[in-house]
Amino acid sequence: MTSQRPPGSFPVKFQGRTFTPKSNYWKTGEVGMSRLTKATRLDPMRDTIRYVRFLDDFPAIPINNYWADISGAVQSRTDPKVYVVQSSRELIQRCIVMATDPGDLVLDPTCGSGTTATVAEQWGRRWITMDTSRVALTLARTRLMAARYPWYLLADSREGRAKEAALTKRPPAETPVYGDLRQGFVYERVPHVTLKSIANNPLIDEIWEKWQQVLEPLRGELNTAMDKAWEEWEIPRDSGEPWDSGSAKAHAIARDASRPEAERISALAIIAHNLGPSFTFETLPEKPRFPWPQEAEAAHAQWWAARIARQKEIDASIAARADVEYLYDKPYVDNARVRVAGPFTVESLSPHRVLPASEEELIDEIEAAEGRRSASDAALADQDFATIVIDYLRAEGVKQQQKGDRVTFESLVPWPGNFIGASGTFFEGENGPERRAAILIGPEYGTVGRQDLVAAAREAVDARFDVLIACAFNFDAHSSELGNLGSLRILKARINPDMHMSAELKNTGRGNMFVVFGEPDVDILDEGGEMIRVKVNGVDVFDPNTGDIRSNDTKGIAAWFIDTDYNEESFFVRHAYFLGDNDPYKSLKTALQSEIDADAWATLYSDTSRPFARPQSSRIAVKVINHFGDEVMKVFRV
Known part of the structure; x- marks a missing residue:
């Protein structure tokens, strides 16, 4: 309760004694000391007083430099091993959540199995990952596209604001929402009760005064019935006069049904010898005490019921006025939805720069x-x-x-x-x-x-x-x-x-x-309006048997993408479509383990794109990928 800085060194009266700091100062002023006393947050110790702190004042542990809770730094036990140097998911998750915010960009120059990209995708971070091995890229792409991700409540959403209002007991804001990821999620939080927050809480005084009007008359009735002059801190928790120590010990033995019957009978004999009256196992009182007068028992029970109610109300006011710490690794999840990764956003095609x-x-x-x-x-x-x-x-x-x-x-x-x-x-x-x-x-x-x-x-x-x-x-x-x-x-x-x-x-x-992998056979469906479409017919390949160019159908195309405004530097996947003679719809349902909107899927499983506006750059780029993962891109002027 003391520190090397003021506010003061005044005397404090507590439980009938007066305390003053010997060399330092109290951590709070007289008003704060009064509120700590009313909140039962002080405890006497010889010639000084201590501050009482409870475990649930701050039920969280800050993470330090030693991460003993992460079992393996190389591979997670919860993820199957698919790559020889697969990193621990928990380890990467802690680094990303600790060092970034939702919407930030995470770069992993050595992709491997795609753990960093998968964790970044889960936690709403943008990401770029790369590798020189086709094996690593294929594993990472499969892992990303086939995974199910939780749907976290966005702070900038109607659902998120409703959840926030329920947590803070305040009406939600009525301003427009835009679903901005950079606003973050709605996180779980824990109170952080401090001595300062209690000392500065005026509700404690109001609650104290209200309950004193109930407690003081009951204390007077109890003192009158018992012919005592008990102060509040002297009122015993249990009613009745306690037995002597020997009788209390015999009482515990006699009520213990697991002990031999001979020991229990001997204990009854000790109680009769010490106290006079004889008891049986059935008539032995529950507590080793002499009963109080009926008036005292009633006043005592009422006083403690009111005393407990006062403490609960004070504790609630402390928790409500305390600061909170957000648990950034525990956002609230909407279990009614599931999230999947979309197509990869940017694939760099810029030529490597070399020195003259x-x-x-x-x-x-x-x-x-x-x-x-x-x-x-x-x-x-x-x-x-x-x-x-x-x-x-x-x-x-x-x-x-x-x-x-x-x-x-x-x-x-x-x-x-x-x-x-x-x-x-x-x-x-x-x-x-x-x-x-x-x-x-x-x-x-x-x-x-x-x-x-x-x-x-x-x-x-x-x-x-x-x-x-x-x-x-x-x-x-x-x-x-x-x-x-x-x-x-x-x-x-x-x-x-x-x-x-x-x-x-x-x-x-x-x-x-x-x-x-030959040239994509593409038609630009241009009807002269503001919107255009693209139709892919197949891939033109060189026939070594004839020396001619042969056009294949779309069965050999696994996916095709459109950058509707190509800037000649990077290919942005703005439209993504899937083809092939297999059944990707069934494969996707199996991977996601959930039903998929058939109408929505029909817009993706198509050889003709949805309409899009004419590009400002006058160029579009079409990328086609076959089932082996080979890809080719062609640029068109529009």
Whole structure:
């Protein structure tokens, strides 16, 4: 009750004694001390008084730097292990909830199994996650899209305001609601009762005065009936005069039915010897006390009933006026709804930025001069990567969507061109003519652009190649607009990111390291009005048996997305649709374990988009994804 700072060192009268702080000051003033006394929050101890604190004054424990309640830092016991280095869901959840607010952006540069993205999605955080492995991305996408997430009550919603009003006992605000996630959720809260909140609570005085008008007359009746002068703190909790200690101990033994009967009979004999009257087990009183006069018993019972009622009312006023602490990991859930992840919002397609050649050469020279790198390291690195690509091409060829559509090379050797890195031959069909293919090998870490394809295609035409196959990890958006240069076919073969793990993978010839996923066959349904629509007919693919372009139907399309206002930097999924000859509706119902609105699903399972406004950028982008996860994008001017 004392501190090194004022407000004062005045004497305090408590339970018939006077206390003063010896060297310090009381933590509150005279009014505050009076309210602490009335609230039964003081306790005498020798020559000073203490402040009484209850466990439910603050029934929460702040989290410190030692998280002993998280069992495993690597993998959660509640989540099945689907990835070799899967992180603990509880660990990631604590970090995100502690460090971010709803609507904040969480970045995970190493996706893995998608734990960070899944937790961020659950807690209403925006997220970006990435990885170089198709396995990791597929696992993360499946985990995100098939999960069920709780529907937390938004603070900026009618339901959330109604819940908040019920918790605070105040009428809800009548201002408009917008469902703004950044306003947060409606959280559970706990009171945080402090000495200051009690000392500054004027309701305690009002409640005290009201109940004193009831308690004081009853105390007077009790003192008169018992011929006592008890103060309030001296009134015993139980009525009746207590027996002596020996009789009280024998009383406990006699009433204990689990003891041997001989012990209980001996205890009755001790009571009769000490007190005089004899008792049986049936006539033994419940409490070891002599009864009070009837008037005293009645006044005592009424006084304690009023005393308890006063304390409950004071405690309620303390809890109502106390500060609250929000439990940000316990928002209220609307169990009548379930939430699922929508389509991924942003997928970056920006080309990788590289230094100009002159700066690269300067850096190489400086590092070579300092002995940190030889002058030929860069050339050797490119040569090693090109050799790996050629080896895989020679063993596996280039796969397309149909199983039979595979370009298998009869021969494949390096080619000393400026853009073309290899030359190969293959046969069209079983007995078809032999064709020569020029191989453009893209950078190990970078993107092939339209200008690269044009330069390589011109070199291939001059060398009289029949087909140009560009192999790269990624192509920029405008490269999809170039499908041929004159009679030269241009195929864009996307390299599986697992190529970076070539040292760990065996060259078995059974993988899909190079996949050509053709151009989307799309119609723009433009009737001249303000709104337009898009219809996808299939995918145009190169037929190695005939050398022609063949159009497939929509059965090979798993999903297709539209960016209705493409900015040439990032692809924003503004429309998402699903196709395929399987039954994704049934699969989705199984994954979500709930019914789905058939009309709503019909707007998603379609080869024709919903109408949308003409883009301000005059460009739209359509991305098509097949069942293998391969994707291709095409940009249209509208």
